[in-house]
Amino acid sequence: MNKEKGNLSIHSENIFPIIKKWLYSDQDIFIRELISNACDAITKVKRLSSLGEADLGDNTDFQVKVVLNKTAKTLKFIDNGIGMTEEEVKKYINQIAFSGAEDFLKTYKDKGDVDQIIGHFGLGFYSSFMVAETVEINTLSYKQDALAVKWRCDGRTEFEMENSSKDERGTEITLYLGEEGGDFLNEYTVKSTIEKYCSFMPYPIYFEVADKEPEKDKDGNLIVEEPEVLNDVTPLYSKQPSSCTDEEYKEFYRKTFRDFQEPLFWIHLNMDYPFNLKGILYFPKLNTEFDTMEGRIKLYNNQVFVADNIKEVIPEFLLLLKGVIDCPDLPLNVSRSFLQNDGFTRKISDYITKKVADKLNSLFKSEREGFEKFWEDISPFIKYGVLKDSKFYEKVASIILYKTTNQQYITLEEYLEKYGEKLDKQVYYVSDDVQQAQYIKMLQEYELEAVILDHNIDSAFISHMEMKKKDIGFKRVDSNITELMKDKDQATDGESSTKEAETLTKVFSKTLGKEDCKVQLESLKSQDVAGMIILSEESRRMQEMMKRYSMGGLNMGAMPTEEILVLNKKHPLIQYILEHAEEETELLNCIVQQVYDLAVMGHKPLSPEAMTNFIKRSHEIMKQLIL
Numbered sequence: 001m002n003k004e005k006g007n008l009s010i011h012s013e014n015i016f017p018i019i020k021k022w023l024y025s026d027q028d029i030f031i032r033e034l035i036s037n038a039c040d041a042i043t044k045v046k047r048l049s050s051l052g053e054a055d056l057g058d059n060t061d062f063q064v065k066v067v068l069n070k071t072a073k074t075l076k077f078i079d080n081g082i083g084m085t086e087e088e089v090k091k092y093i094n095q096i097a098f099s100g101a102e103d104f105l106k107t108y109k110d111k112g113d114v115d116q117i118i119g120h121f122g123l124g125f126y127s128s129f130m131v132a133e134t135v136e137i138n139t140l141s142y143k144q145d146a147l148a149v150k151w152r153c154d155g156r157t158e159f160e161m162e163n164s165s166k167d168e169r170g171t172e173i174t175l176y177l178g179e180e181g182g183d184f185l186n187e188y189t190v191k192s193t194i195e196k197y198c199s200f201m202p203y204p205i206y207f208e209v210a211d212k213e214p215e216k217d218k219d220g221n222l223i224v225e226e227p228e229v230l231n232d233v234t235p236l237y238s239k240q241p242s243s244c245t246d247e248e249y250k251e252f253y254r255k256t257f258r259d260f261q262e263p264l265f266w267i268h269l270n271m272d273y274p275f276n277l278k279g280i281l282y283f284p285k286l287n288t289e290f291d292t293m294e295g296r297i298k299l300y301n302n303q304v305f306v307a308d309n310i311k312e313v314i315p316e317f318l319l320l321l322k323g324v325i326d327c328p329d330l331p332l333n334v335s336r337s338f339l340q341n342d343g344f345t346r347k348i349s350d351y352i353t354k355k356v357a358d359k360l361n362s363l364f365k366s367e368r369e370g371f372e373k374f375w376e377d378i379s380p381f382i383k384y385g386v387l388k389d390s391k392f393y394e395k396v397a398s399i400i401l402y403k404t405t406n407q408q409y410i411t412l413e414e415y416l417e418k419y420g421e422k423l424d425k426q427v428y429y430v431s432d433d434v435q436q437a438q439y440i441k442m443l444q445e446y447e448l449e450a451v452i453l454d455h456n457i458d459s460a461f462i463s464h465m466e467m468k469k470k471d472i473g474f475k476r477v478d479s480n481i482t483e484l485m486k487d488k489d490q491a492t493d494g495e496s497s498t499k500e501a502e503t504l505t506k507v508f509s510k511t512l513g514k515e516d517c518k519v520q521l522e523s524l525k526s527q528d529v530a531g532m533i534i535l536s537e538e539s540r541r542m543q544e545m546m547k548r549y550s551m552g553g554l555n556m557g558a559m560p561t562e563e564i565l566v567l568n569k570k571h572p573l574i575q576y577i578l579e580h581a582e583e584e585t586e587l588l589n590c591i592v593q594q595v596y597d598l599a600v601m602g603h604k605p606l607s608p609e610a611m612t613n614f615i616k617r618s619h620e621i622m623k624q625l626i627l
């Protein structure tokens with residue numbers, strides 16, 4: 001075959017159903033499209049008037065009206081914008097994908113600010129066929145002597161056009177709702193969809209139900225309902241940060257997110273160069289510790305809602321916040337895979353991350369007390385950010401706070417400055433301050449404190465910090481802390497001590513029936529404790545990791561816990577056991593079991609069986625005391 005070249009041909013009969021069905025993923029988007037067309041039409045006529053090219057007459061109360069008629073099954077979108085002439089209807093409506101908005105932008109781009117125009121593709125109008133069987137346009141252009149035009153199409157490729165009697169400038173689009181649009185005969189659905197997509201559109205949007213039974217008061221008088229504006233035409237984020245008050249920020253938060261808890265603080269984003277972006281990010285207060293950390297970032301394009309939580313634009317960890325971001329430079333209807341690979345999107349994301357980190361740093365420096373107060377609320381978010389984003393980590397690493405067992409908040413640097421020398425650059429931490437209370441008390445006796453890291457995210461956070469800061473290590477308080485507690489004057493490494501340790505291992509293994517009982521003999525400074533359980537930090541972490549994987553369905557097999565029973569050589573009970581090791585008396589048995597159970601209890605709950613025995617034994621001991 002000879003090489004051929006040619007143009008692909010498109011049959012409009014085929015393309016139309018595709019547009020109708022698959023152009024938009026959400027059916028309710030037609031409301032956004034028609035209202036943004038209406039707003040565009042108003043922006044255009046205002047612009048022309050300001051250029052002296054249009055006479056507005058007394059029709060200057062710019063607004064968009066949406067009218068539902070349940071009986072007639074119609075939904076109307078009425079504006080007093082630019083309107084269309086017969087030629088324009090032919091050009092912009094009859095030619096699918098020919099955008100009048102693009103045309104307008106081209107003509108007027110050098111004549112002032114036309115950034116407000118929303119449409120680009122010339123397809124939005126056709127989304128109305130996703131819900132309507134027939135669509136009617138009745139429009140009168142601003143142009144002098146223009147004739148009003150009525151256009152009608154029943155969802156096939158033929159249309160009808162004729163002159164109409166419309167005598168007010170603007171456009172009225174009527175959708176005759178079909179079966180697919182049945183949901184939109186419900187006024188609450190229409191109202192909430194308008195609120196979802198259009199709550200910040202730049203002109204007032206009114207909604208009314210034409211065939212609503214008028215309500216009467218108790219005296220039988222008709223109640224006249226004032227039409228209600230559904231949107232906020234100048235949302236707070238579009239204003240200059242310096243002109244907004246705290247109360248306004250809180251009110252905007254309440255209204256936008258219907259969250260009546262006050263936000264902790266907020267960041268007003270306002271950027272013109274190298275891209276245009278405005279918005280407010282709020283740090284919400286977590287209601288309870290069980291609160292799911294689910295935020296909501298609403299993305300807008302020129303005050304038109306695009307979507308919630310687009311993680312291609314907003315860094316994933318910031319999705320835990322609540323906020324609105326308006327970026328007119330982002331196209332309205334683009335696929336997420338496009339956004340993902342877009343360098344521009346990454347720049348936006350980096351900018352937002354930087355702004356958040358800057359705000360946190362400035363709060364830390366100028367309002368440390370306040371920063372400490374809401375640390376508990378923001379710390380999961382910051383730690384998540386640290387794990388997810390290395391740039392964010394670099395910016396906030398030095399201001400991460402740690403709550404100590406003395407109920408104070410300090411940074412890692414401050415902790416190491418205070419205890420680094422004593423602790424050989426180890427950071428002691430607690431994952432459960434009730435269960436590990438005994439260890440905390442021991443540390444306090446040595447004028448030391450641990451930091452509390454008890455959130456789900458903390459084990460990953462600890463590993464991350466160790467990876468980043470190679471010279472420090474985190475150790476849970478019940479790991480091997482005997483080094484600290486040792487009485488340095490009383491060595492336990494001589495020959496006799498080794499022998500004693502062997503003896504104790506034998507006695508405890510036999511009495512407890514545990515062959516693998518690991519015993520370590522130490523001279524602890526404290527005389528209060530006879531024994532305690534310690535765990536190797538590494539093996540405990542390994543075990544926790546295995547557990548997590550097994551929860552994820554992977555069978556990693558069971559890992560033995562490396563528990564060590566540390567016995568305090570200086571304690572009289574241990575001395576007694578050593579002296580009477582050979583005797584195998586009931587008293588010796590009782591002391592060994594009691595010392596062991598007490599050591600375990602300081603570390604974790606006893607098993608039900610061990611607990612029963614412990615209670616029984618404790619009663620026996622007390623009985624002995626009074627006999």
Ligand SMILES: Nc1ncnc2c1ncn2[C@@H]1O[C@H](COP(=O)(O)OP(=O)(O)OP(=O)(O)O)[C@@H](O)[C@H]1O
Pocket residue numbers: 033037038041079081082083084092093098099100101102118119120121122123124125126170171
């Ligand atoms: N209410 C209206 N008043 C005046 N002109 C309108 C109105 N609705 C639509 N038009 C004209 O029809 C054109 C096509 O509209 P359509 O919604 O299909 O595309 P668009 O708004 O240009 O782009 P997008 O697909 O991004 O919405 C518009 O650009 C505009 O010129």
